[in-house]
Amino acid sequence: MADKDTPYTAEWAPRLKHCPDPNRVGQIQTVPADPFVPHPPAAKLPPDPATRVTRMPPQSDARLHDPQSIPAEPSYYDIPMLKAPVWKWEIANYFFLGGLSAGAYVLGRVADRFGDSRYRDISRIGAYAALLAILPAPPLLIHDLGDPRRFHHMLRIWKPSSPMNLGTWALTAYSGMATFEVVRQFLSERGRRLGTAEHDKLTKLMNNGTLLLLHDLAGVPFALMVVSYTGVLLSCTANPLWSKNPWLSPLFTASAVSTGAEAISLALDCLPSHDDGPTRESAAHQAVRRIDTVAHAVEGAAMAGFNRHAGEKAATLHTGTMRRYHQFTTRGILAAELLKLLPLSGRLRKMARMLSSLLGLAAGWSMRWSFIYGGHEAANDPHTSRLVGRAETKTPTE
Amino acid sequence: MTLHLPILRDGRRSDGDGDGLLATLRDTIGEVVENFPNAFPPVPTPVPQPGRAADAQKVMGFFTDTTLCIGCKACEVACKQWNQLPADGFDFTGNSLDNTRHLSGTTWRHVKFKEEIAPDHDGDAAGPSRWLMMSDVCKHCQDAPCQHSCPTGAIVYNDFGDVYVQNDICNGCGYCISACPFGVLGRADAPHDDGHAHKCTLCMDRQEGGLTPACAKSCPTSSIQFGPVEDLREAARARVTDLQQRGNDRAYLYGCDSVGDYGPLNAFFLLEDHPNQYNLPEAPPQPFRGQRKRYAAGLAVGLALTGLSALFFSGGSRRGR
Numbered sequence: 001m002a003d004k005d006t007p008y009t010a011e012w013a014p015r016l017k018h019c020p021d022p023n024r025v026g027q028i029q030t031v032p033a034d035p036f037v038p039h040p041p042a043a044k045l046p047p048d049p050a051t052r053v054t055r056m057p058p059q060s061d062a063r064l065h066d067p068q069s070i071p072a073e074p075s076y077y078d079i080p081m082l083k084a085p086v087w088k089w090e091i092a093n094y095f096f097l098g099g100l101s102a103g104a105y106v107l108g109r110v111a112d113r114f115g116d117s118r119y120r121d122i123s124r125i126g127a128y129a130a131l132l133a134i135l136p137a138p139p140l141l142i143h144d145l146g147d148p149r150r151f152h153h154m155l156r157i158w159k160p161s162s163p164m165n166l167g168t169w170a171l172t173a174y175s176g177m178a179t180f181e182v183v184r185q186f187l188s189e190r191g192r193r194l195g196t197a198e199h200d201k202l203t204k205l206m207n208n209g210t211l212l213l214l215h216d217l218a219g220v221p222f223a224l225m226v227v228s229y230t231g232v233l234l235s236c237t238a239n240p241l242w243s244k245n246p247w248l249s250p251l252f253t254a255s256a257v258s259t260g261a262e263a264i265s266l267a268l269d270c271l272p273s274h275d276d277g278p279t280r281e282s283a284a285h286q287a288v289r290r291i292d293t294v295a296h297a298v299e300g301a302a303m304a305g306f307n308r309h310a311g312e313k314a315a316t317l318h319t320g321t322m323r324r325y326h327q328f329t330t331r332g333i334l335a336a337e338l339l340k341l342l343p344l345s346g347r348l349r350k351m352a353r354m355l356s357s358l359l360g361l362a363a364g365w366s367m368r369w370s371f372i373y374g375g376h377e378a379a380n381d382p383h384t385s386r387l388v389g390r391a392e393t394k395t396p397t398e
Numbered sequence: 399m400t401l402h403l404p405i406l407r408d409g410r411r412s413d414g415d416g417d418g419l420l421a422t423l424r425d426t427i428g429e430v431v432e433n434f435p436n437a438f439p440p441v442p443t444p445v446p447q448p449g450r451a452a453d454a455q456k457v458m459g460f461f462t463d464t465t466l467c468i469g470c471k472a473c474e475v476a477c478k479q480w481n482q483l484p485a486d487g488f489d490f491t492g493n494s495l496d497n498t499r500h501l502s503g504t505t506w507r508h509v510k511f512k513e514e515i516a517p518d519h520d521g522d523a524a525g526p527s528r529w530l531m532m533s534d535v536c537k538h539c540q541d542a543p544c545q546h547s548c549p550t551g552a553i554v555y556n557d558f559g560d561v562y563v564q565n566d567i568c569n570g571c572g573y574c575i576s577a578c579p580f581g582v583l584g585r586a587d588a589p590h591d592d593g594h595a596h597k598c599t600l601c602m603d604r605q606e607g608g609l610t611p612a613c614a615k616s617c618p619t620s621s622i623q624f625g626p627v628e629d630l631r632e633a634a635r636a637r638v639t640d641l642q643q644r645g646n647d648r649a650y651l652y653g654c655d656s657v658g659d660y661g662p663l664n665a666f667f668l669l670e671d672h673p674n675q676y677n678l679p680e681a682p683p684q685p686f687r688g689q690r691k692r693y694a695a696g697l698a699v700g701l702a703l704t705g706l707s708a709l710f711f712s713g714g715s716r717r718g719r
Contacts, residue, residue, distance in 0.1 A: 073674065074671070074672040074674040074675045075674050075675070075677070076510060076512060076674070076675060076676060076677035077491070077493040077494070077512070079499050079500055079677060080500075080581070081580075081581050081674075081677050081678075081679060082578075082579070082581040083502075083575045083576070083578070083581045083583065083584050085572060085575065085576045086572030086575055086576075086585060087572060087576075106700075106704055106707075107707055110704060110707045110708045110711060111707075111711050113708070114708040114711045114712040115711035115712065119711055122711075144571075145569055145570055145571060145593075146570060146593050147569075147593075150569035150570060150571075150593075151569070153550040153552075153567060153568075153569040154549045154550055154569060154571075156550065156551070156567075157550065157551045159548075159549065159551060161546050161686070161689075162546060162547055162548060162549045162573070163547075163689070164547065164549035164571060164573050165549035165550075168549060220704060221697075224696075224697055224700035224701065224704070225697070227696070227700065228693060228696030228697050228699075228700055229693075229696075231692070231696050232689060232692045232693050232696060233573075235685065235689075235692050236543070236546070236547065236577065236685045236686050236689055236692075237543075237547075237573075237576035237577050237685055238543065238576065238577060238578060238579035238581075238682075238683060238685055239576050242576075243579075243683055243685050244683060244685050244687070244688065246688070246691065246692050246695050247695075248692070248696075249692050249693065249695055249696025249697075249699075250695050250696055250698075250699040252696070253696045253697075253699045253700040253703070254699055254703065256700075257700070257703045257707075287707075287710045287711055290710055291703070291706065291707045291710055294703065294706055295703055298699060298702075298703065302699070375576070379576075385581075386674055386679070388579065388679070388683060389579055389658065389678075389679020389680055389681055389682045389683060390679070390680055390681065391658070391680040391681035
């Protein structure tokens with residue numbers, strides 16, 4: 001039916017190229033559906049459908065209590081009452097490193113002030129370990145916040161009612177102190193080696209007795225603040241695991257001293273210049289390890305107090321996902337102490353000592369980890385999240 | 399003295415939008431230079447004090463009467479619309495008509511909807527079927543733990559005596575999220591997460607213009623009432639008395655007087671069942687109570703261990719001499 005007016009008979013028609021209709025739906029693009037995951041897992045359901053009780057599906061993966069095992073309690077569809085914390089691995093590691101740093105710093109300063117030349121290694125190692133451990137702290141915190149400017153926002157005001165604000169100031173001041181101490185140790189060491197200690201003005205100024213006393217009077221409290229504020233910070237939340245628990249701060253402080261002592265002890269073992277006898281350790285080593293034992297005892301007592309105060313709210317540490325970490329903490333500390341008692345000599349003794357220090361450090365780390373991530377689980381568990389706001393006596397309205 | 403750096407005038411001041419490390423560094427330095435001296439000393443702004451009689455009429459709040467709530471979610475929608483909050487997506491709980499679950503960074507009013515259906519109408523099943531509906535909101539505590547916790551001073555009491563998050567100062571540390579015993583504050587979910595905590599502002603912007611907050615304005619049954627808290631408390635007490643006289647013994651006020659560790663809340667509720675049925679704590683704790691004692695305990699242990707180590711070090715040296 002081609003007539004003269006249609007383009008098909010026009011002389012340019014053969015030059016036309018086939019062009020598919022842009023509006024034509026050729027192939028429907030489909031988004032692949034997410035794989036269906038039955039929740040709760042089908043394997044966990046009772047086998048007989050007749051015995052199956054219709055319950056609401058859990059709102060989160062973290063569930064400390066089987067909803068069918070606890071008596072029915074008033075709830076809003078078992079949706080957790082609280083929001084889970086947003087703190088993750090950065091904060092757990094920061095708590096560990098900050099504690100280690102402050103512990104090492106305090107021990108180093110105390111050894112310098114109260115000990116004689118046999119303890120010089122401790123003060124030196126303490127200073128370097130303190131700075132090395134605190135160096136990753138600001139990057140970790142900034143990574144948690146997501147922007148360096150956000151860290152600075154905390155330094156715009158002085159607000160002691162907020163443990164986080166107070167802790168940021170303490171951390172800032174303490175970092176300065178730790179840096180000062182490392183510079184002083186470095187200059188003194190170099191001066192002693194080169195014999196120029198008496199002539200170098202900066203070294204003399206930094207070793208000035210009054211300045212050092214002022215440095216200690218400010219630095220040691222700042223260091224203790226850096227560790228004790230972390231526990232107070234956690235206890236000043238509505239999280240079931242942490243809320244209002246007075247044992248958190250002592251627990252973290254004791255753990256800081258023990259991990260600091262273990263880091264120093266480990267460094268003493270790795271230091272080629274530090275000579276331990278085949279059967280008896282040097283005085284410095286003995287003192288550090290004795291302090292470690294005392295700190296571990298305090299830590300154990302604080303942990304017992306914590307568990308007693310928290311009661312059912314600490315279920316995450318005993319029956320939840322943090323059970324392994326908590327067990328590692330307590331057993332690690334126990335094993336570290338038992339290793340000290342072994343009657344060994346020579347290289348074996350040194351290896352046992354190093355293993356004991358490593359175990360203690362790992363236990364301190366796992367303690368911080370279990371407390372941060374345990375907080376997630378406690379807040380996500382519907383039953384536990386209701387416990388924190390439970391009245392001691394029944395309200396008259398019930 | 400104020401330093402005017404060119405970077406401060408090019409409009410890229412909101413945090414987090416610098417291009418690359420250099421720009422971020424430049425902005426950071428500029429911000430430090432501009433703000434650091436100005437932050438000292440903090441200037442207290444006149445905020446209505448709940449205890450002061452002259453300020454009583456200035457403190458504004460909500461009274462949410464759940465016996466009147468019909469679960470229409472107009473408040474939730476009005477809040478989202480006015481505050482330009484993103485949708486929460488289609489996420490069905492399968493529980494009831496409530497699919498939002500809880501308050502969050504993008505849901506500042508949330509209508510709880512609880513269906514309790516008697517399993518068997520013929521047998522000896524417990525209780526009749528019923529619906530519990532409640533429009534939940536930030537409680538605007540007068541001794542707010544989120545305000546205590548905020549390390550940047552972003553959370554303040556505003557001119558209407560309510561708790562307000564200044565998002566340009568908020569640094570997203572998340573402390574307030576853990577501190578709130580009602581689980582109110584939150585960060586937005588992934589696509590909308592700007593790293594800041596958000597919550598009900600009690601429509602501070604509308605109040606400044608003399609308007610009623612969006613949720614109260616939109617409520618078709620006056621379940622949400624807005625006004626000076628003192629007046630609301632009187633109205634609420636009258637309402638409970640009235641309900642009880644008409645035979646509803648279960649009606650009671652939550653947060654009108656003290657609840658748990660808290661004094662009266664600025665946003666309080668009339669409930670008909672146990673608070674946990676509405677996902678409210680029976681006795682919300684104020685975790686900042688006893689903060690000093692906990693500091694003292696930690697510092698005491700630290701000082702004791704320091705003293706003990708001093709003994710070990712000095713004792714060893716004396717024996718050695």
